[in-house]
Amino acid sequence: MPLEGDIAQRKTTFKQIGTRPIRPDGVDKVTGRARFGADASAPGMLIGKVLRSPHAHARIRKINTAKAEALAGVKAVVTRDDFKDRNDALRDVLVNCMARDKALYDGHAVAAVAATTAAIADKALKLIVVDYEVLPHVTDVDEAMKPGAPILDKTMFTNNVEPKPTKPSNVASRCEFALGDIKAGFAKADVVVERSFKTEATHQGYIEPHACLANLGPDGQGEIWVCTQGHYMIRNTCADLLGLDISKLRVTASEIGGGFGGKTTVFIEPVALALSRKSGRPVKMVMTRNEVFRATGPTSSTSMRIKVGTTRDGRITAAEADLRYQGGAFPGSPVELGAMTAFACYDLENVKAVGYDVITNRPKQAAYRAPGAPMAAFAVESVIDELAKKIRMDPVDFRLKNAAKQGTKSAYGPTFGPIGLIQTLEAIKAHPNYRAPLGPNQGRGLASGFWFNFAGQTCTTLNVNLDGTVALAVGTPDIGGSRASMCLMAAEELGIGYEQVRTIVADTSSLGYNDVTDGSRVTFASGLATIMAAREVIKKMCARAAKTWGISADAVTWEDGQAKPAGSNAGNFKPMSFKEIAAASHSTGGPLAGHHEINADGAGVSFATHLCDVEVDPETGYTRVLRYTIAQDAGKAIHPSYVEGQFQGGAAQGIGWALNEEYIYGKDGRLQNAGFLDYRIPVASDCPMIDTIIVEVANPKHPYGVRGVGETSIVPPMGAIANAVSAAIGVRMLELPMSPPRIVHALDSRLKKAAD
Amino acid sequence: MARVMLGGTLKSLAGNTPVLEVDAKTIREVLDRVGEVYPSLLPILDRVAVAVDGQIYRNQWFAAVKPDSEVFILPPMAGG
Amino acid sequence: MQFEAPETVGAAVKLLAKASGTTRMLAGGTDVLVQLRSGTVEPKLIVDLKRIAELGKIAPEKGGFRVGATVPAAAIGENVKVRKMWPGVVEAANLIGSTQIQGRATLAGNLCNGSPAADSVPALIAASAVALIAGPKGRRKVPVEKIIVGPGKTSLKKGEIVTGIVLPARPARTGDAYLRFIPRSEMDIAVVGVGVCLTLDAKGVCTAARVSLGAVAPTPLLVKAAADALIGTKVDAAALAKMAKAASAACNPIDDKRGTKEFRVKVAGVLARRAAEKALKRARGN
């Protein structure tokens, strides 16, 4: 095989890829040896705590910290005055970490203290006097768009509307994606369904709260140990906010107890650094669960209108979506991604999706698996389901008839390459779950979903040790078992055992820049860089063997983990194994290492279809998910258990989003359920065994055909479950979550209507 | 000449132009041409995603664009 | 904060009686520790009751049982005799939290925490359970329904401790049951809880009944009207419907994050009916 770093160098037969070895971080995690964000300490360490606004919207007239500063044991207090204001893209990030002129949501940070103990820090917070002028607030997306709504930002005028608005509004911008002519399309339809939907904000619900240990010395050199999806992002953002050289800040990513997109930005890290700089001591900060809910990013709540038309024989003629997403107190809701993905599963001639990015008095939204896509998919898949019923067509067949495939011009523009939506639909149709009998009060639903997947900047180093083992350093925090996949890919390329490779997530000073672990990118991009680094090592090993044998480097080939003379012409030498070349390396030219840096692209879009059966208690509205089956295109499953884990995790989070999870705000604009008691994520017994089918339509842009799998799996569940619940109770559910009170209300309203 | 289309917010920023024909061999050249025609897009052109013949690129100046390529300029995208 | 672990009831009472400021007793600690961590209370004194041997036992008492104040829910569930006599109380105690929580959580703690949503309390009220109290002025007995007087508030006086809860002897042809509604399958707080106990005569006519509702008012309720709807009937569909209506009518819930008023009122009736059906089945078997 050629030894160049050629992505097109495809492999299709594997020795180790596709096996299921135990994850290298497994024992540490089950024995408690793994070190998470809150598990670090340092000599002289202080505890940092944040004072948060109790108001949804208030002008901060004055902050008096004198009494707190005077308290024995308090070493530093910081407020807005300790952070330089700015006018660029990072301003919102800064203001979200520490309020400036206004507190914009319940839980917005207004000051922070560092003290010798947590108790003193808590006491100090109570001594800080904040003079608030309470302002009217708005937390609902539709309310925020109404004329006369309280305006959060008087300088914000809606972007991208004609004519240019003359009055400020909470609508930051409008976007539109369109193909063809929807008017003409609807005119051709025999059946049209138009519905309005609402979804509440949900939190990523990671088990580990944000935590960090920051240490910024008087020489301007600093370190942070932090639980994050992207330590380079933490470094660059914090360095910028605090006015440090990037090289002065070294960031180490801890083990991470879940992120799901929510740990792709900064919250307490710049504050901890500022406290450390001011106090001259290391500062540890750990959020409480209450803070996680109130002040880190849930996803958007939404309000949507969907209209789809079809011919009687099941061809969709036009589709239209109006999407309104509130993203908290700052622009940047993922509505644009919602508009792009809403109809991505369908091959449509006439389509239009319009999105409105709205701000409200809620915490700044943060990415949550396939940001923006799941809500739109819930609404669209509900309407698709209703249309299939109206034209009496099997819902899989209806989707198959309109499914996007290779060559389809996607609703957001580009034309699809090889994709696997049809395969997922066919796999679901063939699964026994699809034909299993249903009992009374039970219903079945299905839905499809799409996500782009991203790749991005990646830098990886592979060092060969003298004993023939390998130390692989990647710069992408492992949030889903990626170290296991990296070990597998390195082992596969090098022809050595999985156990011979140890993968670590290196700190920011040890490797070049790596983008955040997001966009389902790591197995694709760090995997690609790992494969390339391994191929570089092989090339060097062949050269070492050639030197040893005294033949030319291109007369050596690599096969089955060994360097061999390329043919009989090259000479007759005993092949040298990876281990032998490694052992001799000190005498053949010194250490052996491979390195690869890339701005990868082509992570390969992924589609999934989910099927589920539910039973609803018609008297209490309690919904039990009886059975759940997922088919998703993974391109190539490197470690099938972790691919299945991603699928199942998406379904589990989707069950929560569909049935119970929601941000509940009181009339005072304060969050009512900032804890896991009343913010109900599913418990184990709420989830049935989730069946998975891994579809593999190779991604041409990866040497093994890998596609990202981490996000698509959260896109279909809400639609699938809503369709199942609606089938079980005979009423179309248009709002998430479909909590028991909402279901009972829907049923009672129908009875009342029937009686009237 | 590659056919360049603008998606979402970009389209309205550029005054709802449907298609632009540009002479460019790389994404950087496409972006330069687009910036010349629509200076209003300049502030975001270094953050956009670009799809060339169905393949989405983020921050990739030198990806090749063929004379018959279909190019979509899409808003900045990020995942979770 | 002062922490004490006395070995006798007398010593515990003395400590609590002379304490100033907020105090807490530590039984299983599954409420207290949560309150401490969240900062909702900062007690001056915590008295651990688990060293007091007398409180750690389940003992026979006049044909029934005395369940000591520190006996965890798990031990109650493992006691075959209690389970056989008062299955409704046991199923309520064994709904509390999870296996881990049940290894610590006690009936006395569940009661004295004063939550209107405490799971074991409606079941105890339905079963005519009595709280045994020791205090500076000696010992007294109080029916369980008289203990909780408001959210987080009890009728216990300063220095008083619940030493145990008496489950009386069960009359013939009597059955009890407890059902709660939660939006999830477990690890949740009752949106509505219903305890029912009923007694039949030889002909299957209901001669006595107690219906208690949790989480639908500031305190757990003993709903006489619901019981009256059953007494004198064969607990047929009509009686059950009437009883469900009476249960719904007794509710005085609030609209909150855990459910709308409308929803709670309706589900209280549904659960009351279902719990009565379950209790009826048990009564017929006894």
Ligand SMILES: Cc1cc2nc3c(=O)[nH]c(=O)nc-3n(C[C@H](O)[C@H](O)[C@H](O)COP(=O)(O)OP(=O)(O)OC[C@H]3O[C@@H](n4cnc5c(N)ncnc54)[C@H](O)[C@@H]3O)c2cc1C
């Ligand atoms: C994860 C979790 C899940 C839970 N799930 C449920 C549930 O499903 N249903 C439910 O009802 N509850 C639930 N709870 C709450 C709690 O477990 C119960 O209320 C439990 O019965 C409390 O008992 P304890 O022994 O732990 O009380 P403790 O925490 O020790 O004490 C609770 C209160 O009672 C007082 N007290 C304790 N003993 C006495 C006594 N002998 N005399 C006077 N006062 C006393 C204490 O001062 C304190 O105020 C849950 C708690 C957790 C943490």
